[in-house]
Amino acid sequence: MAPSRVSSSIVSVHTGQDGNNRHPAFGQTVPESAQFKVEMSSNTTIRLLTVAVMPPTMALISDPKIAFAYLRPACVLLIREATFNNVETLNAQLKEVDDATLQQLQEYILFPLRFVLKVPGPKKDKLVQAVVEAMNHVLGNTCIQSWQILRELFSELFLCLCSPDNPGKPADTSEELKLAVLGGLDALLHAAYGDIVFKFFESKMLPELGAGISLLLTLAEKEKSRHVQRSGRLLGMLWLHSYPELQWRLPGSLQEMSDKATESQLGPSRFGPRLLASSWKMLSFSQASKDWVKNTSEKLCTLLKKIISSTAAHQHWRVRLELLELAEHLLDTCSQSLGKCVGLLLEALVGAINDEEPIVKKRCEVALKKASKKNQMPVNMENSKCTNSSQTFTDILSENLHSLATSLPRLMRTSDDQNKMFVLNVFLGYLKLLGPLVSVVLNSAVHLERISKALMQVLELDVADVRIVEERGHGGSLETSSGSHHSKHIRRKHFLHFTDEKIFFVLTEICRTFGYYGNVFLLTDLFLDLYRQSSAYRKQAAMVLNEIIRGAAGIAVVANGQRSEGKANVVPLSQEDLKAAVMLVMEEYFSSDHWHLVTVNEETHRDRQDRLLLRPPILLSISNAHADPLQFGTFACASSPTSTVHQLNSNIWQLCIQLEGVACFAQALGDNFRPLLMTSLYPVLEKAGEETLLISQAALDSMWDISKACGYFSLKELINENSDYLLNDISLNLQRLSQHPQAPRVLAVMLNHSDCTLLPLVRDIIQDVLMALDLSYDHTASLFCSVLHALMKALVRWFPMTSNTTKDSMRFKQTSTDKEVFDVRQFLLDYRRQKELAEGIGIEEDDIDELEIPPQAVFEEDDDASGPDVKAELPTHLSITKDVMERCIHLLSDSNLCLRLKVLDVLELCVSVLSEKEDELLPMTHRCWPALVQRLTADDPLAVLRAFRVLCTLSRTCGDFLRRRVSKEILPKLSSSLVHQAPISTKAGPVYTHTLAYKLQLAVLEGLGSLCQSLDLAEADLDVVCEACLPYLSCKQPIRLQQACLSVFHHLIQVDPDSFWLTLNELYCPSSFIPPHPDLQPMRLSGMGRPRDEYSDNVLTLLREEFGQSGDE
């Protein structure tokens, strides 16, 4: 735009110095015009000319002479006849002329238009509008160099706006006309070339300008929003350079504006900020008396307040954007005259920092960056005034911060989430605006106190949820994460004072910003003090500390400008300092008072006793001296009456937060965290083994974060690489189990997440564990048992069974061939041969060899290969397993049921590991047999059930070895008890299912089937079992017993289908078997033709499911 205007400004020979309204071309040189007339008198010639001049491509006319010739007729016509059509014709033609030419002909063209306006008498709106639009076009594309013309046009246009009767009031004209005139004025002011526009503001123009402004104001007050916007812009332009004499009108009119703004919604709200912006701009330029400025700014302040309060949290983002721009603009340009309003404006500016709308947010970031830079810059400048102003700016900011911090808790309690969000955003914005000056603000004790207390109150957690305590897992033991993939558990914190998650995020960002700009040592000291001071603040303080450290490392901080730049005034934080701060905090976190918290409500009586016994008398006195029993370790067990759900929940959350903290610290330090693993990994693993689900998950998450931060690929790597640190602590603490009852748990977690490369290192520790176990069977057994369990589970996982599948597969093959097509002929041949053999006919030695040796031979060969006498050293895992199994033998007869159950589990695992080497397993089996028999025959049903499982596992590996023992020592007892109990349970009522006898029956029945199958028992034994179980097929038995009994038969049928088919059919036979050939005798089964009885249902079920036999109706 500008260059074209400059280039075209050579024109205008006519400066209009004569003050004559008449244009020279029209007035002075009559002969010339006559000459033209002669030339172009008829319409046809014009048209011809037009054709000649206008290129077909509609290119703009650029030759002034041609343009003149082209436009002249229309101009002349317009002067003669002021009609709408004529104006339109001219208007259309104007658009075919290019800007430069238009500039040359500017005055010539404007003349007829102005002439129309000046003709006295009423005119049609339409005509005036068309004229003004034509002028708009000219003004919009040219510039005005003559002050005279500018002034005249200005007053002429204003005349169109005001009513003819009263120049102070707008005319009663159409909306379109007003809009056009306003547009014209706008274009006019823009078209003013160079300095001439300033002539407007010379004192002699005052009346004219004043009238204009007041007219605009009235217009803006009365008319609809589009006018208002337009006039607002105009006003802004006018006022920009206006005079104090005029300004008296300002506050009043603005007052009215703002009323409008608050009344109506969108439009005025958007406009309001703009108008205000220009008003302020004007103020700052004004030279008026101080009183006036003060007065006005006060009034504007109230106005600003109104506008800000109504728009700050406005729903429409454009409104918020306008406000933001206003604030930025004012702060940027008028900071001197703003006075008290700076705070307000800052609030408005800063409040948009986390706006939902990205455009607003981005804009705000830019604005804040600018503001904070501007604010920090003068510190280095000589100019005292500037320094002063920046000083006050900082003062205002910190004052705002202080008062906000004071009111924060109240606001958090009372206002709604949206408002809370805004308040917090403002808080955050202040911090960002202050930038490095935050540390200066924090040096003030008053501020620090206020802010920290506010954070403590706002971040208060709601710990009433009962579920937190009740959720139990088996520690990390269940989760064995081998891969690098890990999905984080979501733990939503519930806060007392707000529900929106976003609010929490803003709060954390506030903390991070503190950490980023503030002095980390000061902050950590402060919050650590709070942390120590009272348990009420502990969780919040820990949360704040976590984020401060993260912030100090520059994690997740959106800072204004580059870090280096932003931190220019602050002592840069070295990694060493950060590490020191982290160590300080971690030490506090891991201190026994804050780490070993009670999280479990009910301890079994036994456990408590254990712990009491565990504790040496010296320790007892120490713990008694401790003030708060809940804060003391788990082994200080004075917990039960005082520990309410709230306290337990609170403890759980505290631990979770601290665990998150460790992860944060790892993130903050990255690779530099590795040396700290020496002290931090053990405590985290300790919590990963915790029973409370929330804690163990938090610990696991923390472990993942740590391994990521330290550059480990997986948890396994993290643990393996640092196993020396872990094992050092574990072995140390195993020596003092009474003070460190969690040591076995850590080992368990370690085993769970690691692999067999750990074995050589662990071996010593295992020896330690076993030795410690040997030394104190009575008290620590259950603790150790869980370690042994974890160990064995790990061993089973690390050394999956390979060799012992042979037996299984052999048997499997057997059964599977049974199910293949049944060859009757071969069967009969075999049968005959068997019968002959049984009768002693045709026995040959090699036949027997053939039949029986091969499977045995395989094993013997194996043994020979390893040499008869030289015993090779056992692989580590097998020797460990043997050692563990040894201990199990003793523990099997422990008086604590839970322990016995656990030991049985461990035993089962031992058996599966040891099954790799039969000649090690068999002696061990032999040794633990007596104890196992006791479990099977004379123990709690639960133990019986598990003992069965062990037995089954055993029988899978050493079936032959066990067969006789089972049939001799176990089956008789079990079957007789079953037979004995059967009539009782038949008659029993519903209460019976709660008795021990019932549970025992159930356990035995549930285990018996699989036992028979895996031991491959002989026929006689099977008969015994069958005999004992048959009564339980009765439908009078409790339903679960029936089901268990069915399972027994399912297994039995697997072993010997024929015989049990017969047995069942003899009980109840649903079908009649017709021989395929009349020569064959009809089949008679005792169950045939029997009426349905109590057994029929279950027998039918079995026959159907196992043999596909169903009744023939």
Next chain:
Amino acid sequence: MSRPTPSPIYTLRGASGPFNTLHFSCHGGDTPLLFSGSGKGAIHMWNLNTRRADRIIEGHSGSSVIWVSALPSTDTLISQGRDMRVCLWDLSKGSNELMDSLTTGSVGFCQCSLLETGQRTCLLAFGGQQTEELKIVELPSKTLVCSLVPDSKLGLVMCVKLWQPQSGRGPLLLAGYEDGSLLLWDITQRSILSQAKVHPDPVMCLTFDTEILRGISASSDNILSSWILDGQNNLQEAGYTLSWLPANRRSLNGFVFHGLEEGMKSYGNKHSKCSQNCNRMKNVVTGPKLCDSHQPRHFPDEY
């Protein structure tokens, strides 16, 4: 009643053999180091910050390493093995290059003693090829300073201690022999200054505080004996005898007195702790050593 033994700060694991000797190096560089020599011929350089072995030097072809020491001024490690060699290792630039080695010719297990005499020079005392022979060489030139053989038959040299007295005369040498005698040699004069029979059995190890001129020796009969050196350089028994556990007979090296009577007591404490660890780990513990920087830290050495 004795106090319960404190727990160790950390246990350094992972060297696959018993340790024979330890040497702290806590000045100089920023990382405090501990050198250990194992029965399987490995020298571990433990970083006491990370508490892991930074380097492992296999220098004596599998024979037991019986002594290690570091020259702080030159970044050099000296090790002595049962392969009758003393090796000098260059530790600078992160490498562990064998700089030099000399053969002692001694089949015994007498540990060397080192005395820095100048910026780059030092004296090294060790048992020689013959039964009673003691040799002193200057390093790094390896020139033999003297060879000390007593007139009487005292048996093998079991332990030596070389030091520079404050009186300004030449370096002195204390040597314990197989028959239980303790000899004080003047190296410049090549003469015996004093002689005392402090034990009926071989002197297994000795330690001597050069400031208070008081020393302790231990023999294979499980007796500790304390003695002093008077102003005339005469060895006198101080009257203390103490029975001690036999597990570690060569373990008094580097023991530092912190007082007179207290010295004994603190020794007793430390020792019992050590032996307890020893029992627990079923390993031979070769002796406590205090960190050069006199920090209250203490690392029992196990594997």
